[in-house]
Amino acid sequence: MKSAHIPRATIQRLAVYVQVLETLLQEGDSVISSDGLARACGVNPSQIRKDLAYFGEFGVRGVGYYVQDLLTAIKQSLGIDRTWNVALVGVGNLGRALLRHGIFRRRGFILVGAFDCDPFKIGEEVAGLEVVCSRRLKEKVSELEIEIGIITTPPERAQRAANYLIEAGVRGIVNFAPARISVPENVAVEYVDFMHHIFSVAFNISINQSKGLS
Amino acid sequence: MKSAHIPRATIQRLAVYVQVLETLLQEGDSVISSDGLARACGVNPSQIRKDLAYFGEFGVRGVGYYVQDLLTAIKQSLGIDRTWNVALVGVGNLGRALLRHGIFRRRGFILVGAFDCDPFKIGEEVAGLEVVCSRRLKEKVSELEIEIGIITTPPERAQRAANYLIEAGVRGIVNFAPARISVPENVAVEYVDFMHHIFSVAFNISINQSKGLS
Known part of the structure; x- marks a missing residue:
């Protein structure tokens, strides 16, 4: 089907x-x-x-x-009648919030690895996961059978995070960093872009005001 | 234009x-x-x-x-050549991450109020803002000239948060909670839905695999 x-x-x-x-x-x-x-x-x-x-x-x-x-x-x-193992790269504020967010697990997406290149974060435990150096993605992706990567790095590090994930064999990426990334044709990418939603709300408020709706 | x-x-x-x-x-x-x-x-x-x-x-x-x-x-x-004052309702993990996220301010959306109905959170300081009881939204929206609301509550509280915002006069809402909300016609709503992005990535990985692309 x-x-x-x-x-x-x-x-x-x-x-x-x-x-x-x-x-x-x-x-x-x-x-x-x-x-x-x-x-x-x-x-x-x-x-x-x-x-x-x-x-x-x-x-x-x-x-x-x-x-x-x-x-x-x-x-x-949709192929979501099974679980998918997911890695998160970039353990900042947003990354931590997503690691602690119950919705991924409830929907069958299990966060099994947390990665960062900051030596001060490596070894720290967040939501039951030990933060691992991003350079070890290849080894961990294979060990933990990771299929999807979530990127929550600052924008200037998003491409490097994507490269690590792709080299490690990940074929799907959800990018929360506000930056475009280049990937090969066989890698699926989705962007979670807060800003287009807030821009859209601002635009529609302005339109409604000019129509006298508010 | x-x-x-x-x-x-x-x-x-x-x-x-x-x-x-x-x-x-x-x-x-x-x-x-x-x-x-x-x-x-x-x-x-x-x-x-x-x-x-x-x-x-x-x-x-x-x-x-x-x-x-x-x-x-x-x-x-887009009406974003000026600043917009924004309230955030729901100071959980995701709410805290967004309050601390620099991108809103950089793009002219200033988070000026943080609201929650949990008595243990009220009075706490997050990203320089004191968390205020959600029941005080009406007073604060007018005092702080808030035009947009961000909802980061659990799904079952999203509609109540929306009601508070709308009664307070807010005309645009960005909803991060995984729940649909009902609003009057003159209120602009956008949903930030992580799950549809991760579903889409899972679906496309499955499709690529069946095409022999991976």
């Missing part, structure tokens, strides 16, 4: 669907109407039906969706 | 252009070719020309772009 042709925008929305479906399960809801799911996810019903159609026939006429089945199917399609 | 018709995807890319242009300025580059800018931003040249066309005629034939002029124009259009 896994398809390379699922559009990027659909994948973004799937993450929201996973979040909402998991909350429903926790609250003991086993069935949800397609309108209810759409409302909870903040998208329109026709969009949700279109997105879910990539994974097969899920809606049941007069019932809606079975929450657990739908969640399982989405997770299988 | 400000336009309500700039597409959302363009605004996302503008944040990258701002990042790259500021780095160029710091490095002393006053001019960049449109191909060079496209490469540095990781987009194709025709896309960048199309995006920048929303702000007027900037490219100079045979020269490219004047870095400072382009940066100023983009910032004016």
Whole structure:
């Protein structure tokens, strides 16, 4: 069922669907109407039906969706029905916060290694992990079976961190550093860019004010 | 020059252009070719020309772009050529990391208030700010001229934090909590969702593996 042709925008929305479906399960809801799911996810019903159609026939006429089945199917399609071992490079304020953040583990992404090149940080324990020198990534990636790297270095060190990860055999990177990085074609990169969200909010406030909406 | 018709995807890319242009300025580059800018931003040249066309005629034939002029124009259009006062609600690990993160101030978003409802956190000083009870948001938003709120609470408290911010008159929210929030039409909301990025990386690694690319 896994398809390379699922559009990027659909994948973004799937993450929201996973979040909402998991909350429903926790609250003991086993069935949800397609309108209810759409409302909870903040998208329109026709969009949700279109997105879910990539994974097969899920809606049941007069019932809606079975929450657990739908969640399982989405997770299988995204390849997140198993756990992934993750390394974090850059143990600053943001890196520490992410190491301590429960959400990665809850969603199956296990932070198994913390790396930094600062000699004052190496050997320190953060969230149960000992900080290891970034130069040892290659050895550790193989030992700990790490598949994904998270970069939380200052921007000027992001490329070097990416190079270490790629040389070590990591094929997917989530970059929180405010810098573009170059990677080979076979490496998947995503940028978590706070600033575009805050820019967008500022822009929309200005627009709403000029429309007299506020 | 400000336009309500700039597409959302363009605004996302503008944040990258701002990042790259500021780095160029710091490095002393006053001019960049449109191909060079496209490469540095990781987009194709025709896309960048199309995006920048929303702000007027900037490219100079045979020269490219004047870095400072382009940066100023983009910032004016986004409404980020001035400073914005920002409140953060939820002083946990992630909240603390963001309060200490220099990038907001460098880009003109000044964190002027930190709020939490935990009595053990109220009164504590984080990054030079005293943590204040979330119930006092209304008074503080007016006193400190806060226009944007950042939510870093646990997911189950995100809606309450949003309600406090909106009652206090805040018209733009950046939500880092993994939960959807309901807001009136005149309030701009953006979600910073780590998980969709890490899902996307996992998905793309799986796709690349099935294509034999890794």
